[in-house]
Every structure is written in C-alpha cells, then in structure tokens.
Amino acid sequence: MVDVKRALTYSFKDDNWIVKIIIGAIPFINPFFSLGYAFQVFKQALDNKAELTMPEWDDWGGYFKSSIMIILIYFVYMLIPLVLYAIGALVGFGGAWLMGTGSEGASGTGVTIAMILGGLIYFVGVVFAVILGLMIPMALANYAKNGERFGAIFQLGVIIKNIFSIIGDYLLTFLVIIGIVIVVGLAMMIVALINIIPILGQLLFFIAYMLVGFWLSLVIFPLLGETCAGAYGAGKAVKKA
Template sequence: MDFERAFKFPTDDPNWIKKVVIGAVLSLIPIVNFISFGYALELLKNIIDSKEELPEWSEFGGKFVKGLVAFIIMFIYMLIPSIIWVVFGGLSILTMFTGSDEAIVGGIVGLGIVGLITFLVTLIIGFIIPMAYANYIAYDDFGAAFRFSEIFEKIKDNFSDYCILYLIVIVTGAIVIFIASVIPILGLIIAIFVDFYFYLVYAYIMGKIY
C-alpha cells in the first residue's frame, strides 16, 4: 500500500482546493455535514471501482443519504460501549451514593474500571467501523455493514495495512485537534479544512485496502 500516494492523491484534481473548501464548509453545519461524509463515501466507492478521481459536488441529496446511513451504522455499532457505560457506570455511581466510605471508594474504583473497559471496547469497535462503511458502500446495501464474516475476512486479508490506516486516523485526528487548540480562531479554520482533506485520504486508503 502506497501511503505517500494516498496523502498526495486529492491534489491530482485540478479543482481540488475548491472541492475541499466546499466539503470543509459543509462539514461545519450540523445535519448538513452528512453531505460531506457522503462525499467521502462516494470517493471510497470510486477507489473501490478503480476510479482514482474526486467526485463532483452534485446530487447533494444522494450524498446526504449516504452520510446519514453511515451515521446510523456508526450509532448502532457504538450502542455496545454506550450501554456498558450507562448500565455499569450508573451502578458504580449509585454505589457511591449509599453513603459509606467503603462504598464511595468502591464506586470510584468501579467507575474507573468501567471507563477503561468502555474505552477499550470503543477502540475495538472503532477498528471495525471503517470496513463496515466500505462493505456498505461497495454493495450500496445497509445490511452489508453488518455482514461480520465478510468484514472480518477483509480485515484479516489486509491486516497490516488496515492497522496502519487506523493509526493514521488516530494520529491525524490528534494533529487536527492540536492545530485547533493551539492557534486561536485561525487554527480552528485551518483544522476544519485539514480534517476534511484527511477524510479524503482515509477514503483513498480504505478503498485500496478493500
């Protein structure tokens, strides 16, 4: 997998700046940002179909639907760590309110353990979600995002590259947060554009892996 190529790919398009600006601006608007997500998914489909080109900014309704469906897929996957946190974290908090010192200490320890477990489960599920997106968009079928045997087989066949992609997502995400937090106002604006650009990079890599 040529990861260097992935980071340069969006700039091959003569209108790449315009396309990134549109995607970044749309990503700022709640609900409307599903269109930007859908755009990245259309790029993912292009790469899967061996079409190395950025999509055009047209058919906004179709992009919105793709982005919305992807959000629903993520929401369903993330129900598992959410339930763990709400149920077991809630029990730990209730334990703290029983009044005794032992209960308070036990509740705090329990809350820490539940938090750690929730974090680890979130990381594991977050590892699976990109391939679930790819399977959904490849088949244009919502149910394909939950064909676990296919998803795990695809991950297994490309495990090293897939792990690198996941690390890239984490590292670039941290870079975006750093830019937004260190440079007042201008940093936030830069981070928004960089973040959308990285989404295009992720889509390219995921399409090649798939």
Template sequence: MIERGCGSMDIESAVKFPTEDENWVVKVLIGGIISLIPIVNLLATGFCLKVMKETINRTPKMPEWGDWGELFVKGLIGAIISFIYLLIPVIVIAAMTGGAVFSMGMRSGMPFTMMIGAMVIGGLLAVLFGFFVPMALAMYVSGDSISDAFRIKEVVSRIKSVLGEYITAYIVIILLSVLLLLISVIPIIGWLIATFGSFYVGVVAAHMFGEVYTSSVA
C-alpha cells in the same frame, strides 16, 4: 495507494490523494464549511463514502459536489452504521459519566476520577470497536446494501486478509486525527484549520480503506 503483491502501502501518495484533483482546494473548502453545520454535515460523510465507492470501482477521484439527496442519505446511513458499531463504547461512557454525576450528587470524592476513567476506557473501546468500521462501510458502499455492513464474519475475514495494510491505514488516520486535535487548540484559528483538515483526512481515509477493500478477500 496499495501496492498489490508487495504487501506495502505508499502512505505519502495516499495522504496526497485529494491534491490530485485540480479543484481539490474548492472541494475541501466546501466540505469544511458543510462540516460546521449540524445535520447538514452528513453531506460531508456522504461525499467521503462516494470517494470510497469510486476507489472500490477502481476510478479513484474526488467527485463533484452535487446529488445532494444521495449524499445526505448515504451520509446518514454511514453515520448509523458507525454508531451501531460504536454502541458499546457509547454505553460505557454514558454509564460511567452517569455514575460520576450521581456520585457528585452524593458528594462523593470519586466523580472526577470516574470522569477520567470514562474518557480513557471509552476512548480505548472506541479505538477497538472503531477498527471494524472502515471495512463495514466499504462493504456497505460496495454493494449499496446496509445489511452487508453487518456481515460480521466477512468483515473480520476481509480485514484478516489484508491485516498489515489495514492496520497501517488505521494507524495513519488515527495519527492524523491526533495531529488535528493538537492543531485545534491553537488560539483563534486552530479550530478552523482542524475543521477543514478533518474533512481532508476523511477523504484520505475513504480512499485508503477503499484501496484496502479492493485488495481484500472474503
């Protein structure tokens, strides 16, 4: 959690946040199973946004699974907001991949190099543009207004006001995501552990950035 006034973050407590709920194992299992199903997995996104909302309201907790319609709508809106912010990396990856496929059709020796370049450049752009997504989502759930997520000046201003904590939270989530990626390559059970772990990390991220948002100023 954020320790206001000292500009530091208790990373260990933040990562353990989901375990404070007595039914956290069941809730994570449900979230992991839901995450496996395309479209339906928007419910998991909605759940994480509800965690963020509770944190912003200073009542941090993992909510009960329910209100499925509300979770789905919030998850869908959250996914749309994230997609719009990440549109440039998506376009770059699509363009470079398309170029590689075209080169392959022309029997050029460049497609493999272009594919690697697309992944590297696209990944870097995703990290860069993705940096603004958590604050945009926090602004959305705080005011329950989609337009709030695209008040770019306020997004930037709020991030600047808590830059140290925000960067710390962002790096922690990236590192946890990389760890899950490494776990996913373990034969047979790796992908399953990573799936449930990804939902857990999503809850952690929602809580961390919800805390950061409450400390920020426009």
C-alpha cells in the same frame, strides 16, 4: 502497504480543488454532505481504481443519504460502548456522590466497590469501542460491496473474516492514519497561534480547522478503502444481505 503519497496528493491534481474543499468545509455541509462525498473516494479506492479523483459537487441527495448512513453505521457500532459508558458513569459517580454526601445508608466498603465496579464497566466500554471502531471501516466496505444495503453491516462473520484476511495491512493503515493525524495536529497547533489576534484570529483558525478537517477526511477515506480492497479479490463472491 497503502499508497500514502497518492492519498495525500490526488486532491491537489483537480483543477477545482480549492473550490471543492471550501464547499466541503462549510458548516452543516460538513458533515451532512461531506461524509457522503468522501465516501465516493472510499469506493474508488475500494474498487482498486488506478487514479483517485475528487467528485463533482453535483449529487447532493446522494451525498446526504450516504452521510446519514455513515453516521448511522457509526452509531450502531458504538451503541454498546455508549451504553457501557452510561452504566459505568452512573454506578461510579453514584458511589462517589454517596461518599461525598456521607450518606448514612451507604457503607464505605459498598461505596468503594461501586466506584471500582463503575470504573471497570467504563473500561470494558473503552475496550468495546476500540474493537468495534476497528471494525467500522470493513463494515463500511461490506456495505458498499453489497449495493449499500444496510443489513450488510450486521454480517459480522464476513466482516471479521475479511479483517483477519488482511490483518497486518489493516492495523498498519490505522497506524499510518494516526501518524498523519498527529502531524496535521502539530501543524494546526502552530496555526493556532493566530488566536492571539482578537476575534479575527479565532475566526481564521476556525476556517483553517474546517478546511483541514475536510481535506483530512479525503485522505483517510481512500487509505481505508484501499486497505479494505485487499479483502475483496477479483471475482470474489459477495454475500448478499
């Protein structure tokens, strides 16, 4: 079981936590530098560090590189679902459009089949998105453990094996994260009441949204890193990409 309390509280132990979170919440810095910043905490947890610490904002080049790589890894893993979404939407909406225009060249049965087929393809895309989405944290861990070599994210056999070696904790961590996100989301709904104040309220809510969003990444990344660490025992060999 991951140490949820540690993930929720470590950032506030830093003397400069307010400044560090404000920097990470600034648009453009978030996500193009902030993801790489949070990745450093992910690696601390992955390496079983006893204490988590907020890094200094002093490696902008490294944070940018890591952020771009994380975005790229996410895109690579979501490419198949995105293609299926596009095909499903094209087939389904194409059928709906033909039905709506009453095209003489399209039979009612054919159009219905096209709409059903489009829906099924889209559903398959959703299934792939869930499965591949669950694989991304372990792929990121394998990437980190292999000296941040991009090829490590394609070691699907290793990644899947590692996931199943800790499957119970792995799925439980996702449930914990979902719970945290729901609680934070409910809190933000209350904060959203300030939107009734014209302009100023909307600005304040946007600022709060960015601050909480970055802080949430600093909670989620170490939870995932700590969980993935269970698949890498002390002295365990890491396959090179």
